[in-house]
Every structure is written in C-alpha cells, then in structure tokens.
Amino acid sequence: MRLELVKRPQRSALFSALSPFIAFALTLIAGAILFALLGIDPVSAFYTYFISPISEVWQLHELAIKAAPLILIAVGLSVCYRANIWNIGAEGQFTLGAIVGSMVPVLYPELEGPIVLPLMLLMGMIGGGLYAAIPAYLKARFNTNEILTSLMLVYVSQLFLDWLVRGPWRDPQGHGFPQTVQFNDSAILPELMPASGRANWGFVFALVAAVVVWIMMSRMLKGFEVRVLGSSPRAGRFAGFGLNRMIFFAFILSGALAGLAGISVVSGEINQLKPVISPGYGFAAIIVAFLGRLNPLGIVAAGLVLALTYLGGEAAQTALGVSDKVARVFQGMLLFFVLGCDTLIHYRIRLVGLRAKAPAPDPATAGKLGEAH
Amino acid sequence: MSEELATGNLLEVRGLTKIFGSLTACDHIDLTIARGEIHALLGENGAGKSTLVKMLFGSLEPHSGEILWQGQPVRIQNPGVAKKLGIGMVFQHFSLFEALTAAENIALSLDDGSPINQIAAKARALSYSYGLPLDPDSLVGDLSVGERQRIEIIRCLLQLPQLIILDEPTSVLTPQEADKLFETLERLRAEGKSILYISHRLEEVKRICDRATVLRHGKVVGHCNPREETASSLARMMVGSEVKAVVRAPVEGIEKAAPLLEIRSLTRKPATPFSIPLKNIGLTVRAGEVIGIAGVAGNGQGEFFEAVSGEVQQQDAASVRIRGKDAGRLDITGRRLLGAAFVPEERLGHGAAPRMKLSENLLLSRHATDGKAFVGTGGMVKANAVYSAAQRIIEVMDVRKSAPDPEAAALSGGNLQKFIVGRELDRRPAVMVVNQPTWGVDAGAAAHIRQALIELARSGSAVLVISQDLDELFEISDAIAVMHNGELSKPLPIAEATFEKIGLLMGGAEPCHAEHAAEVV
Numbered sequence: 001m002r003l004e005l006v007k008r009p010q011r012s013a014l015f016s017a018l019s020p021f022i023a024f025a026l027t028l029i030a031g032a033i034l035f036a037l038l039g040i041d042p043v044s045a046f047y048t049y050f051i052s053p054i055s056e057v058w059q060l061h062e063l064a065i066k067a068a069p070l071i072l073i074a075v076g077l078s079v080c081y082r083a084n085i086w087n088i089g090a091e092g093q094f095t096l097g098a099i100v101g102s103m104v105p106v107l108y109p110e111l112e113g114p115i116v117l118p119l120m121l122l123m124g125m126i127g128g129g130l131y132a133a134i135p136a137y138l139k140a141r142f143n144t145n146e147i148l149t150s151l152m153l154v155y156v157s158q159l160f161l162d163w164l165v166r167g168p169w170r171d172p173q174g175h176g177f178p179q180t181v182q183f184n185d186s187a188i189l190p191e192l193m194p195a196s197g198r199a200n201w202g203f204v205f206a207l208v209a210a211v212v213v214w215i216m217m218s219r220m221l222k223g224f225e226v227r228v229l230g231s232s233p234r235a236g237r238f239a240g241f242g243l244n245r246m247i248f249f250a251f252i253l254s255g256a257l258a259g260l261a262g263i264s265v266v267s268g269e270i271n272q273l274k275p276v277i278s279p280g281y282g283f284a285a286i287i288v289a290f291l292g293r294l295n296p297l298g299i300v301a302a303g304l305v306l307a308l309t310y311l312g313g314e315a316a317q318t319a320l321g322v323s324d325k326v327a328r329v330f331q332g333m334l335l336f337f338v339l340g341c342d343t344l345i346h347y348r349i350r351l352v353g354l355r356a357k358a359p360a361p362d363p364a365t366a367g368k369l370g371e372a373h
Numbered sequence: 374m375s376e377e378l379a380t381g382n383l384l385e386v387r388g389l390t391k392i393f394g395s396l397t398a399c400d401h402i403d404l405t406i407a408r409g410e411i412h413a414l415l416g417e418n419g420a421g422k423s424t425l426v427k428m429l430f431g432s433l434e435p436h437s438g439e440i441l442w443q444g445q446p447v448r449i450q451n452p453g454v455a456k457k458l459g460i461g462m463v464f465q466h467f468s469l470f471e472a473l474t475a476a477e478n479i480a481l482s483l484d485d486g487s488p489i490n491q492i493a494a495k496a497r498a499l500s501y502s503y504g505l506p507l508d509p510d511s512l513v514g515d516l517s518v519g520e521r522q523r524i525e526i527i528r529c530l531l532q533l534p535q536l537i538i539l540d541e542p543t544s545v546l547t548p549q550e551a552d553k554l555f556e557t558l559e560r561l562r563a564e565g566k567s568i569l570y571i572s573h574r575l576e577e578v579k580r581i582c583d584r585a586t587v588l589r590h591g592k593v594v595g596h597c598n599p600r601e602e603t604a605s606s607l608a609r610m611m612v613g614s615e616v617k618a619v620v621r622a623p624v625e626g627i628e629k630a631a632p633l634l635e636i637r638s639l640t641r642k643p644a645t646p647f648s649i650p651l652k653n654i655g656l657t658v659r660a661g662e663v664i665g666i667a668g669v670a671g672n673g674q675g676e677f678f679e680a681v682s683g684e685v686q687q688q689d690a691a692s693v694r695i696r697g698k699d700a701g702r703l704d705i706t707g708r709r710l711l712g713a714a715f716v717p718e719e720r721l722g723h724g725a726a727p728r729m730k731l732s733e734n735l736l737l738s739r740h741a742t743d744g745k746a747f748v749g750t751g752g753m754v755k756a757n758a759v760y761s762a763a764q765r766i767i768e769v770m771d772v773r774k775s776a777p778d779p780e781a782a783a784l785s786g787g788n789l790q791k792f793i794v795g796r797e798l799d800r801r802p803a804v805m806v807v808n809q810p811t812w813g814v815d816a817g818a819a820a821h822i823r824q825a826l827i828e829l830a831r832s833g834s835a836v837l838v839i840s841q842d843l844d845e846l847f848e849i850s851d852a853i854a855v856m857h858n859g860e861l862s863k864p865l866p867i868a869e870a871t872f873e874k875i876g877l878l879m880g881g882a883e884p885c886h887a888e889h890a891a892e893v894v
Contacts, residue, residue: 232722234719238724240741
C-alpha cells in the first residue's frame with residue numbers, strides 16, 4: 001500500500017486563507033503533547049511561552065527588535081520564492097551585511113557625525129547584495145542549484161566572521177575576548193521611543209520594506225515580471241522577461257535586505273561584532289515568508305509570531321527550565337505544518353494498493369490475463 | 374466465453390454522466406459498439422469526447438450511468454482494469470521516452486517482466502503482420518512522429534485488446550501515412566476487433582467508419598452511418614448550425630508589395646539532443662499576403678517559431694529582417710517594437726500565464742509596445758487602462774467567459790485562443806507570426822480567427838501561419854511552404870498546391886523529385 005497525492009481540480013479559497021491559522025493551531029497541539037511528555041503542564045507552559053513575553057510595554061519593544069530582522073529578510077525572500085528562485089542563504093547574506101557595514105566603526109572608530117550611520121547601512125546592503133550575487137552568478141552561468149550554493153555560503157560567512165573577530169578585527173583592549181571594539185555613538189541605530197523600551201529604527205526599516213515590496217509586487221511591472229517568471233517561465237520568456245536578469249534581481253534584492261537586517265541588528269542591538277550575531281534569523285525568515293503566504297503584509301504579522309517564539313523560548317528557559325532549543329522545535333513544527341497545510345490545499349491524499357492488487361474475480365478477465373503473459 | 378456473448382455488442386454505455394464543478398462534460402451518453410466495427414466519435418473540441426473516452430479507459434470515474442462490457446456491467450476504476458478487460462488506447466499525445474528504444478518503451482508499459490528481446494521479437498512480428506513496419510531496437514528520439522505512433526499502436530496491440538480507442542490518430546500524419554494507417558485499421562476490423570475512432574476530420578470518418586456517434590455540448594445529438602451523410606451534414610450535426618465559410622479574396626501583384634518579414638539562410642543547431650536543427654531556411658512574406666507553413670509535428674516548427682520570434686536569438690543579424698531592419702540579434706521585445714506580433718502554439722504556459730487574469734495576460738505581450746498606455750511613471754502598471762483594453766479585445770473577438778476578468782486557465786481553449794490572437798491583432802501589427810492558430814479550437818471560433826488573419830493581411834500586414842492542419846492552410850494561405858526535418862521548401866502558390874503535392878513534401882520528398890519519391894512511398 002502506498003500514499004499518493006492527487007491534484008485537486010479546485011483549491012478552496014477559504015482554506016487557503018485559513019491555512020496559517022490551522023498550521024498554528026496544529027503547532028500548539030503538537031507543542032502541548034511535547035510539554036506533556038516533558039512533564040510540564042501545557043497550559044502554564046503556553047502561558048509562559050506565548051503570553052508572558054508580551055504582557056508589558058517594554059516587552060513589546062523586545063518583540064519589535066526580534067521581529068524586525070525576520071520581516072526584513074522574509075520580505076526579500078518572498079520576492080525570490082515568488083520568482084521560483086530558492087535563496088536559502090539569507091543567514092549568510094545577513095552576516096556579510098553585518099561585516100561590511102561594520103567596517104566603518106571597526107576600522108575607523110574615530111569617524112563620527114551624521115554620515116556614519118547611513119554609510120554603514122548602505123554598505124551593509126551592498127555587502128549582503130554582493131554576497132547573494134555569488135549564487136545568482138553560479139545559477140545564471142552554470143545552472144547550479146541555488147539551494148545548495150546559497151546554503152553553503154552561510155557557513156563560509158559564519159567562519160569568516162569568526163576569523164575576523166578572533167584575528168584582525170579583535171579589540172586589542174578586549175582582554176582577549178573574540179569581539180571587536182564597541183561602536184561609537186554615531187554608529188549606533190537610535191531607539192524609537194527610549195522612554196518605553198529599546199526598539200530601534202530597524203523595525204521601521206522592516207515596515208517600510210514590506211510596504212515598498214508589496215507595492216512593487218502588486219502594482220508595478222517589475223512585480224508582474226517576478227510573478228510571471230515564477231509561475232510560468234515560458235510565458236515569461238515569451239513576454240521578453242529575461243530569466244537570468246531575474247535571478248540576479250531577486251538574489252541581490254533579498255541579499256541587500258538581509259544585509260540591512262544584519263547591520264541593523266549589529267548596530268542597534270549588539271553594538272559590536274561577535275562570533276555569533278544571529279539566533280538563526282536567516283533561516284527562521286524562511287518560515288516567516290511562507291507563514292505570511294509570500295505576501296509582504298502577511299509577512300509583517302508572521303514575523304511578529306515568529307519573534308514571539310524566540311522570546312517565549314527565552315522565557316521558558318528561565319521559568320520552566322527547558323532548553324532554549326524548544327524555540328527551534330516550535331519553529332520547525334510551524335514550518336512543517338504550514339507546508340503540510342499548503343500541500344493539502346493543492347492535493348488530496350489517496351491510498352493506493354490494496355484493492356488494485358486484489359486478484360481479478362472475473363474468469364474471462366483472468367483468462368485474458370494468462371494469454372497476455 | 375459463450376457464443377451468445379461473442380455475437381452481441383462488445384461495449385454498451387448507458388446514461389454515462391461526468392460533472393466537473395458547474396460543467397456537465399458528459400450528459401447521459403448512450404453508445405454501443407458492436408464487434409468488428411469502426412465506430413466514429415465525432416464532436417468539436419469541448420464536446421465531451423475526451424471525457425467520455427477517459428471514462429472508458431479508466432482515467433476518470435463517471436458520476437452516474439453504467440458501462441456494459443460483453444453484456445456484463447463493469448466498473449473501470451483505472452487504466453489497468455481497462456487493459457485487463459481488453460480495452461486499449463492510443464493517445465493523441467504520445468507517452469514515450471525518447472532516450473529509450475521502441476522495445477524498451479513497450480516493455481515499460483507491459484510491466485509483466487518478460488525479457489526485452491522476447492518483447493522486441495513479438496513487436497517486430499506483430500508490426501510486420503499489420504503493415505506497420507517498426508524496428509524495435511531503434512531509439513525513439515530518432516523516429517518520426519508517424520513511427521512513434523506505430524510504437525503506440527503496437528504497444529496497444531500487444532495487450533490483445535478487443536476494443537482499440539484511437540484519439541485523433543491522423544492529426545500527426547501525412548496524407549500518405551494516414552492511408553497506411555487506414556489499411557491497418559481495416560485489417561483489425563476484419564479480425565473482429567472493434568475500433569472507437571475519434572476525429573473531427575469528416576472525410577476520413579466517411580471513408581473508414583461504419584457508424585458514428587456525434588456529441589455536442591456533452592450530449593449525444595445523433596447516431597448515423599457516416600457513409601450516408603455528406604461532410605457538410607456531419608458538420609452541421611457537430612456544430613449545431615452552419616459554420617460561416619472563410620472568405621479569401623485573391624490578391625494581385627503581390628510580388629511588387631514590400632517584403633515585411635524576410636528570413637535568410639536561417640540556421641540553428643539543435644538545442645537538445647532530440648530537437649531539430651534548422652537548415653538554411655529562406656522565406657519572404659510580403660505586405661498583404663498570408664503564407665502557410667505545413668508539416669508534420671516535430672519537424673522543426675517549434676524551433677523555427679522560437680528563432681523567428683526572438684525567444685532564441687541568432688548570431689547573424691540579417692537572418693531575420695522585419696520591415697527592412699535586421700532583427701536577428703534582437704530579443705522578442707525588440708522584434709515586437711519593430712512591428713511584429715507572435716502567437717505561440719501552446720496557449721497555457723507559453724502564450725498565456727494560466728493563473729493570471731486576462732488583463733494581466735494582455736500586459737504579458739504588450740508591456741513594451743504599449744508602454745506609454747499601460748505603464749506609468751516609476752514602472753507602475755496602469756491597471757485601469759489595461760483592464761479596459763482587455764475588455765475591448767474580449768468584445769471584438771467575442772470571448773465567452775464566466776467572470777469580467779477571469780484567469781486564463783478558466784477559459785475554454787477556443788475562447789482563450791481568441792483572446793490571445795485578439796491581443797496581437799489589437800495592435801495592428803505589420804508582421805504576424807502564428808503557430809497553430811486554431812489547434813483545439815471549435816469550428817466557430819476557428820472560422821473567426823482565420824477570417825481575422827486574412828483581413829489583417831489584406832489591410833497591408835504580412836502574415837505567417839504555421840499549422841499542421843492542411844484544410845486550414847488551404848483555406849487561408851496565398852502560398853504554402855512545407856517544413857520537413859528542419860528544412861523549408863519553396864512556397865507553392867495556392868493555385869498550384871494540392872493535398873497530394875503538399876503531402877509528398879511533408880513526407881520528405883525533394884520538391885523536384887516528387888514523382889520519383891511517390892513510388893518509394
């Protein structure tokens with residue numbers, strides 16, 4: 001017996017819209033089972049995980065801090081995925097954006113003034129964009145699989161950062177810790193409302209990026225080009241849209257946004273480079289992109305949900321004593337259920353095998369069968 | 374098996390119904406097929422022929438009604454059941470692996486584990502005994518379309534079917550190859566096998582079929598003996614009304630008109646191991662004329678269209694000239710800007726993006742030529758202008774649809790084709806290149822499209838039509854050239870062209886040795 005996926009003639013508009021919520025509900029159910037097996041009361045665990053981290057205003061600021069890079073990266077990735085281009089390496093583009101953007105405060109710490117920050121942000125975008133251009137070039141020129149190349153470049157970038165902060169960029173006054181100098185005040189992303197919490201301009205960048213990309217995808221010729229090439233490449237070629245141009249466009253755009261996220265996190269939150277600057281934003285953003293149904297506005301909501309799983313993970317670690325890896329498990333389950341729901345909207349499952357293999361009861365048929373053999 | 378059963382009807386279908394959403398594709402179909410008859414299933418595209426046949430072959434399950442096989446009610450859940458009953462099918466679109474040999478392809482479908490050389494020997498014997506010579510060891514990729522069809526037929530016959538369903542078998546054959554096929558079908562009939570023959574070519578149905586069932590809009594509109602009908606009475610049954618004949622006034626002095634599309638020594642290497650190289654193609658289309666390109670499918674027409682449209686560019690800029698300007702190195706957008714328009718063969722996925730609205734599909738081919746009208750500052754699409762232009766085309770071309778601006782995939786083939794052709798006509802292009810303008814389109818829509826192409830030419834444009842439908846080419850062309858194996862013959866003026874001559878060229882005869890080649894065929 002085997003399972004077969006049969007394409008549905010029509011997909012239900014209702015379930016398409018509900019799918020993220022169903023996926024979230026299924027994640028909660030699976031999570032409840034998980035907590036129960038760990039011997040923790042699921043109700044209090046969920047309270048710790050999802051409610052307590054957002055019960056005060058300063059905590060909402062923390063939520064915005066975590067959501068900003070997720071939204072920025074996911075908005076860029078949504079353009080790639082709509083174009084049927086699979087950039088999995090946003091984590092690497094994030095890292096390179098952080099490194100290139102940090103060149104200014106690390107190498108020229110004496111440089112101050114209003115020019116520093118815009119320069120850093122711009123260089124961060126260039127760094128992420130150029131790093132994303134590598135898998136784009138390899139795909140356009142040699143038809144390599146961008147899933148593999150972009151993913152592998154993540155590890156290259158992380159090891160490069162590790163080498164920088166332990167070697168040439170290490171702070172000489174840092175007591176041997178693997179980290180750069182602290183950025184000067186001109187190089188730090190300002191907070192939005194210092195009176196109520198730490199949230200910085202990164203969240204504004206994320207919202208602006210989401211709105212701009214939403215306008216591009218729904219109202220502009222460029223977005224039309226992305227959608228045509230992604231859904232029917234041959235019709236795209238007939239339209240005169242170049243696939244190779246699109247590969248570079250989508251990679252560089254998503255790389256630049258990931259790079260902006262990288263430098264924003266370093267400049268607004270960490271204020272120096274360290275061996276690890278991201279709790280996996282680049283990968284979690286893939287979940288955000290799909291949970292937001294590849295729609296930039298949906299991604300804003302999805303980014304807030306995923307950010308909550310990070311905060312919940314931290315809260316659960318302190319309050320319940322479970323590993324912070326629980327956050328990763330939640331994110332993984334969420335992606336699993338989102339993709340599962342999407343698949344079941346387009347396909348239905350059929351069991352094949354039992355009946356088809358049964359011997360034919362009709363003797364005439366059986367006779368013919370014998371002849372044929 | 375008892376005597377009584379052997380003399381009765383082989384297959385009887387009662388009240389078979391299939392519903393897709395709001396569409397009743399088959400509505401209480403009744404059909405009987407006797408032993409040893411060739412039974413025609415006639416109907417326009419969309420009449421429900423394919424749906425009916427898919428239910429008989431187990432690809433679709435009916436909503437209601439029953440199928441009696443040799444007098445016994447049966448349920449055909451999948452093609453495996455159909456094969457075991459003794460129903461074989463030869464599809465219009467072959468399912469063969471090009472990189473495997475004929476015998477290997479046959480072995481794959483038999484799925485009974487017998488050794489390959491045994492299958493090859495059986496296939497060879499069978500093919501010669503039915504007058505369909507086939508070398509089982511040849512690679513499918515090297516075979517012509519006619520030979521590939523033989524593999525499909527042999528593969529079907531090896532399963533010892535009682536009923537053979539043939540779906541538009543002659544649509545890929547030259548007239549001469551079709552004659553050979555008819556001989557085979559008559560032999561099968563003489564052996565007592567039954568054949569369900571699906572076609573919309575009325576002449577051949579009259580020639581070989583004993584009975585006919587005519588479908589229209591999913592319903593049986595009549596059973597008849599096609600030999601007692603005329604082609605036009607059959608057509609009336611199929612369409613339900615008179616089809617407006619296409620009018621083509623002859624043109625005078627065309628040789629003096631300006632050449633708008635010139636193709637000079639166009640050569641293209643094969644892009645994949647199984648695509649056809651183009652060899653030194655030359656052709657001129659002048660203002661005011663329609664040139665037809667005939668040929669069996671897979672002789673380089675697709676490659677030729679790609680090269681002329683600019684989807685694939687050439688090294689030599691002068692190999693394609695549009696309105697006197699070199700266009701060989703321009704992409705499709707550049708060629709459109711010179712005044713050319715293109716309609717590819719595949720509607721869904723090539724000429725139109727299936728999941729996009731008609732207005733978006735209008736933008737697909739006209740975002741550059743109508744940049745001022747459709748795209749505003751900063752690359753913003755003027756959705757209102759695009760929408761009203763789409764509505765104008767829908768009205769002019771009489772596109773029938775269920776919503777104001779539906780997705781392309783929601784339209785029937787004929788209506789989508791009217792929209793795609795209308796999208797290009799709306800520009801009044803100086804050069805129009807169309808591949809299979811009416812493939813899978815109902816008779817009314819086909820006549821509409823053909824008339825529109827002739828009128829475009831008569832208003833001073835150059836029209837190039839690639840088609841496998843000879844009737845269509847004879848209806849609309851001022852001259853017909855034939856593409857065979859990547860080479861293009863000289864265009865024959867319509868006054869000199871006959872089915873016989875064009876058929877020989879389609880089979881690969883050299884134009885000057887036509888008489889000699891006739892003996893070989």
